[in-house]
Amino acid sequence: MTHSTAVVTGAARGIGLATAKQFLAEGRQVAMVDRDAAALESACAPLDNVLPLHLDISLPEQVDTMIDATLTAFGHIDALVNNAGIADFGPIARTGFDVWQAIMATNLSGPFLTVQAAAPVMLRSGGGAIVNIASISGHRASTLRVAYGTSKAGVIHLTKQQAAEYGNQGIRVNCVCPGPVDTEMAKKVHDAVIRQSYHDSIPLNRYGEEREIAEAIYFLVSDKASFINGQVLSVDGGFESTGIGLPDLRAK
Ligand code: NAD
Numbered sequence: 001m002t003h004s005t006a007v008v009t010g011a012a013r014g015i016g017l018a019t020a021k022q023f024l025a026e027g028r029q030v031a032m033v034d035r036d037a038a039a040l041e042s043a044c045a046p047l048d049n050v051l052p053l054h055l056d057i058s059l060p061e062q063v064d065t066m067i068d069a070t071l072t073a074f075g076h077i078d079a080l081v082n083n084a085g086i087a088d089f090g091p092i093a094r095t096g097f098d099v100w101q102a103i104m105a106t107n108l109s110g111p112f113l114t115v116q117a118a119a120p121v122m123l124r125s126g127g128g129a130i131v132n133i134a135s136i137s138g139h140r141a142s143t144l145r146v147a148y149g150t151s152k153a154g155v156i157h158l159t160k161q162q163a164a165e166y167g168n169q170g171i172r173v174n175c176v177c178p179g180p181v182d183t184e185m186a187k188k189v190h191d192a193v194i195r196q197s198y199h200d201s202i203p204l205n206r207y208g209e210e211r212e213i214a215e216a217i218y219f220l221v222s223d224k225a226s227f228i229n230g231q232v233l234s235v236d237g238g239f240e241s242t243g244i245g246l247p248d249l250r251a252k
Contacts, residue, residue: 005074007031010084012039014183018210031070058105063113076125082111082132089144107151127170129221163230172229174220179236200247204237
């Protein structure tokens with residue numbers, strides 16, 4: 001199947017914007033969804049074949065609007081990338097319930113709501129592919145990430161539930177776990193100590209680029225991944241696969 005239309009959430013900047021541009025470069029039409037109106041407007045201004053949708057994917061009625069508006073503009077939906085996410089790092093003792101709920105609402109409830117709403121529409125036109133964006137923080141626990149890391153661990157399992165249920169109906173669902181990428185989100189939550197720790201813990205010894213995450217997302221949506229379903233792909237320079245010792249080894 002050719003995935004000629006895509007919905008990308010959190011598309012106004014960072015990994016989402018790079019992903020939208022990747023779909024456009026491959027000749028697709030893209031509904032670019034974001035709750036930051038100004039950023040969305042400036043991101044979409046230079047682009048053709050896009051539908052800017054100023055929406056919050058943590059709210060069920062706005063998710064319905066996202067689907068309806070995309071159908072009105074494009075007629076069908078072939079691909080969905082659940083990229084919108086928020087991060088707020090802090091110790092458990094200082095993570096307020098409001099912060100916990102806000103992170104869960106966008107990072108975990110969002111991909112539940114969007115897939116629930118998009119799947120029947122995708123099935124009407126023969127199926128499609130979905131990629132959920134989790135994080136290496138969903139694989140490996142760390143200090144300060146009780147809400148963010150737990151939400152992303154949830155996204156990893158949600159992906160498997162969605163893949164199990166929709167696979168035989170014609171929708172593949174996979175997950176990408178990015179390593180650190182120097183987006184606005186990372187600038188907000190990665191202090192100097194975290195940055196050094198990442199360099200020490202990543203065999204490739206660097207941050208990733210938005211484009212490198214977008215390439216993996218596009219691959220999983222494309223027909224080249226036609227037998228890949230329910231998988232979790234870390235795009236992280238080797239972070240998830242390694243343990244201790246890299247700084248010592250580099251020093252030798
Ligand atoms: P970013 O903050 O630069 O961009 C996220 C975009 O999502 C923003 O434009 C924001 O307005 C939008 N957004 C947030 N909540 C929304 C909501 N409820 N509804 C609609 N739009 C919403 O972030 P990024 O670094 O590009 O991250 C993209 C995804 O990748 C996130 O899910 C993030 O958790 C994940 N991720 C990022 C990194 C990293 O180091 N940057 C690492 C691992 C995973």
